[in-house]
Amino acid sequence: MTDKATPRLGAMIVPVTLFQQNCTLLWNEDSKHAVVVDPGGDVPQIEAAIAQAGVTVGEIWLTHGHIDHVGGAADLRDALKVPIVGPHIADKFLLDNVVASGANFGMTGVRNFAPDRWLEEGDTVTLDDAVFGILHCPGHSPGSVVYVNGPLRFALVGDVLFNGSVGRTDLPGGSHATLISSITTKLLPLGDEVQFICGHGPGSTIGHERQSNPFLTGAA
Numbered sequence: 711m712t713d714k715a716t717p718r719l720g721a722m723i724v725p726v727t728l729f730q731q732n733c734t735l736l737w738n739e740d741s742k743h744a745v746v747v748d749p750g751g752d753v754p755q756i757e758a759a760i761a762q763a764g765v766t767v768g769e770i771w772l773t774h775g776h777i778d779h780v781g782g783a784a785d786l787r788d789a790l791k792v793p794i795v796g797p798h799i800a801d802k803f804l805l806d807n808v809v810a811s812g813a814n815f816g817m818t819g820v821r822n823f824a825p826d827r828w829l830e831e832g833d834t835v836t837l838d839d840a841v842f843g844i845l846h847c848p849g850h851s852p853g854s855v856v857y858v859n860g861p862l863r864f865a866l867v868g869d870v871l872f873n874g875s876v877g878r879t880d881l882p883g884g885s886h887a888t889l890i891s892s893i894t895t896k897l898l899p900l901g902d903e904v905q906f907i908c909g910h911g912p913g914s915t916i917g918h919e920r921q922s923n924p925f926l927t928g929a930a
């Protein structure tokens with residue numbers, strides 16, 4: 711018997727683009743319904759992962775508007791005929807400039823787009839009976855959002871927080887003070903046991919970062 715409050719989720723990370731961004735395929739183990747988080751590019755690899763996992767994608771979720779997270783979103787939306795959800799509308803200026811941003815990194819074939827749904831603090835999104843609450847966590851980008859599933863003690867944090875680091879804040883709309891405030895007021899209170907997948911590199915737990923991340927312990 712499956713506890714309805716704690717659905718079983720599977721996850722597969724597909725590193726995409728020259729930035730090795732962690733595009734994440736997340737699915738319900740029972741229904742095989744899935745979402746794709748941050749399809750930054752290399753859409754054929756993402757489609758291969760979907761086929762390998764044997765899942766059916768219902769939505770594309772975006773954590774923020776940077777090219778390495780959204781470069782493949784419009785193509786994947788067309789291919790799968792599913793809606794794009796997120797990020798917060800404060801990142802609209804980034805989604806309006808995907809083509810120009812891609813050109814800076816030799817990424818061709820990308821398109822500007824608008825999501826089908828913007829997200830705000832307190833919104834929820836669902837993968838079957840797995841409910842993810844939305845935290846608006848500006849600083850790395852103005853419209854960065856974090857997806858949190860309470861019962862599973864699991865979060866998708868994008869480029870807000872990394873294993874041993876935090877998101878860069880030298881890009882348009884970035885603010886280091888705002889980022890640290892987002893982390894300390896919204897992510898650390900989630901609890902030490904919460905595990906997260908981040909946009910680059912290995913994931914971690916809130917507790918590990920609270921205790922050892924130099925940007926949070928005052929060492930940096």
Ligand SMILES: [Zn+2]
Nearest residue numbers: 774776850869
């Ligand atoms: Zn980013």
Ligand SMILES: [Zn+2]
Nearest residue numbers: 731778869909
């Ligand atoms: Zn990134």
